[in-house]
Amino acid sequence: MRINYPGTIRIVRLPCTGKVDIIHILRAFEKGADGVYVVGCLEGECRFENGNLQARKRVDQAKKILDTIGIGGERVWMYNLSSSDGPRFAEYAVEMTEKIKELGPNPLKKAKEKMAA
Amino acid sequence: MIVAEKKPIEEIIDYVKDFQKLLIAGCNECVTVCEAGGKKEVGILASALRMYFMNEGKKVEIDEVTLERQCDHEYLEEIRDRIDQYDAVLSLACGVGVQFMAEKYFSTPVFPGVNTCFMGAAEERGVWSERCQGCGQCILGKTAGICPISRCAKRLLNGPCGGSTKGKCEINKDLDCAWQLIIDRLKELDRFDEYEQIMPIKDWSTERAGGPRKVVREDVRL
Known part of the structure; x- marks a missing residue:
């Protein structure tokens, strides 16, 4: 299965999306990420019962915080797919990349440049 | 335990927007258990505030600390040697901790980061109700x-x-x-x-x- 997906994506591997915390998402933005998306198993198919449902809640909370502080909650998304569904993984990667391209770079980058100047 | 809820970030920003160096102080007791003001919440708030101020073009330095308790002298004393470095403290402890901090460090402005609600029990994960x-x-x-x-x-x-x-x-x-x-x-x-x-x-x-x-x-x- 030699499927391509955008090279701009950096994968952080976790044992389960239930491990994702709000702080992990926020830190990614603090360090300059333009977008973050969490890819979990299909809802109802979590090996640990509700890890992916908890991840979704945390993604929603991160969205709210990012909206409040002016970074934009639409830069964070949650996707669900089956672990063997490679083509869909690539599809979501393309979809997310397009979304982020539309939104432009993380506003903190510009702010940092301005402050440095 | 004493049950508290996180204050909205907008309200917190309004309190601290005019300071250049902030200390966010969590508490390891009740507010940690009710997930309103422990180490984790301190980290999230600090990260959110850092990004907010940077986005606004303001240079604000934010440090984090989580004390064992904020309602006892011995633990509050742990920050005495560095309290003067900060323009203000944002305490995520209950109302008791915020006040004790304010009493102890008289010349440093202290703001609350949570709304203290009641003395209660955890009925289930995410549900607390009053008992005393x-x-x-x-x-x-x-x-x-x-x-x-x-x-x-x-x-x-x-x-x-x-x-x-x-x-x-x-x-x-x-x-x-x-x-x-x-x-x-x-x-x-x-x-x-x-x-x-x-x-x-x-x-x-x-x-x-x-x-x-x-x-x-x-x-x-x-």
């Missing part, structure tokens, strides 16, 4: 271990009132009638005859109505 109002004269021994002061909307000592329907309170269909719970448990304990005893008027002077309270224990004082 600290009235100063516990009557749980007479009410089958269920407190009508904190759990009855009218704080009745001889209940239930006419608003109790099918075991629920008239102010909220989801709220159990405390006196129904008391009656059920007295029956279960085979002590229902005690229900017939009229409870005398309570001395409310030990409650908040009697003014701010203090406990002095000569036997444990140094």
